[in-house]
Amino acid sequence: MNSGELTAKVYIVGAGPGAPDLITVRGQRILQQADVLLYTDSLVPSELVACAKPTATVYKTAGMALDEMVGIMVEGVQSGHSVARVHTGDPSIFGAILEQMVLLRKAGVAYEVVPGVSSVFAAAAAVGAELTVPDLTQTVILTRVGGRTPMPDGESLRELATHRCTMAFYLSATLAKTVVQELTAAGWPPETPVAVVQKATWPEQKIIRTNLSRLVRAMGDAHISNHAILLVGFALDEALLEQDQHRSKLYDETFTHRYRKGVIGND
Ligand SMILES: C[S@@+](CC[C@H](N)C(=O)[O-])C[C@H]1O[C@@H](n2cnc3c(N)ncnc32)[C@H](O)[C@@H]1O
Known part of the structure; x- marks a missing residue:
């Protein structure tokens, strides 16, 4: 255009x-x-x-x-x-x-x-999270809990969860219990951080910071049953902001790349 x-x-x-x-x-x-x-x-x-x-x-x-x-x-x-x-x-x-x-x-x-700004990015912005944290996870899975639209073979939550990366759930606000069951069955610990953002960027936006074991109750208490993104994984850990770890190579002064010291790199 x-x-x-x-x-x-x-x-x-x-x-x-x-x-x-x-x-x-x-x-x-x-x-x-x-x-x-x-x-x-x-x-x-x-x-x-x-x-x-x-x-x-x-x-x-x-x-x-x-x-x-x-x-x-x-x-x-x-x-x-x-x-x-x-x-x-x-x-x-x-x-x-x-x-x-x-x-x-x-x-x-x-x-x-x-293209447009997907709600997953508005939700991440609302909670101030980086979804790809160096040395923690470099992958985000955008998915949903199967409902009337079933999940295709190989895409069950339990299978996807084996990657232990950041997972973002669309269309799943009423199915938080399944998220907890399946991720727990895949070995995710109960303290896995979760952020839920309902109506991200709307005036009535709601945010919950919780963990897998408390997710269902927290969503019930906040009356969130639609129009929400669930972000799950250790990239959502609020304690990361208090730590001086997980630095990217991009701004590391010992790391050279195309725009610094003339060495060709990929990042
Ligand atoms: C049919 S999908 C459309 C997703 C849309 N194409 C996108 O990129 O965000 C609708 C789902 O997107 C999510 N969603 C859309 N807008 C949202 C918002 N402002 N805040 C939180 N979740 C939102 C919810 O999970 C909702 O159930």
Whole structure:
């Protein structure tokens, strides 16, 4: 996409986690200029689409089935309009965009995906955590507890948990008990740190810092049963901020790389 006018196609835009100023500059420009907007009103705050131009047609999609929604997009583009399909967070994570893109392709309608700040990053920011801590973990698994959408073979929580890296759970606020059971069965200790962030970046954002053994009760006490990210693993240990360990090589003065002392490195 260039910086000029929009063209007649579908822009699948990541709106970010909720705060209206956490959409990208590109995403916001598309929302301001699009002729037709569709947004997931259960997860995207209406303030985000308030910047739409007065002549734009705005649809809420929470109550729509796939065919109806894609029908509006196809008709919009075929009438020469630009269409913004606004998703929460980043569209590529649990965004159900594949099924939309399949139907758009079948209809011969062009589309473009514009990334957004996924809620996992808003949750990490809310608790001030680095999810990849040197010498502790260098991996983050973004996943969910299987519900109506089952987990594919090889992706059970117990199997994923064998990596002992940071795990981020979407769509799992009502299934904390399963997280505890499965991670415990995989050998994670009861004191494993957990952070839960509900409605990250919204005015009503809630944060819990707890551990695996206390997770279910803590979520019950805080009345968190939806719209939350669970971050689990020792990278969430608040005590890390009090320690002078786990330094990266990047800023180590004895470590040379491409931008320091002219040695080629990978980091
Ligand atoms: C259908 S998924 C969409 C995820 C989205 N594409 C993303 O990148 O954040 C919805 C889930 O995302 C998480 N979520 C979305 N926005 C959130 C927010 N502001 N705070 C915490 N969790 C959020 C919750 O786990 C929720 O159940």
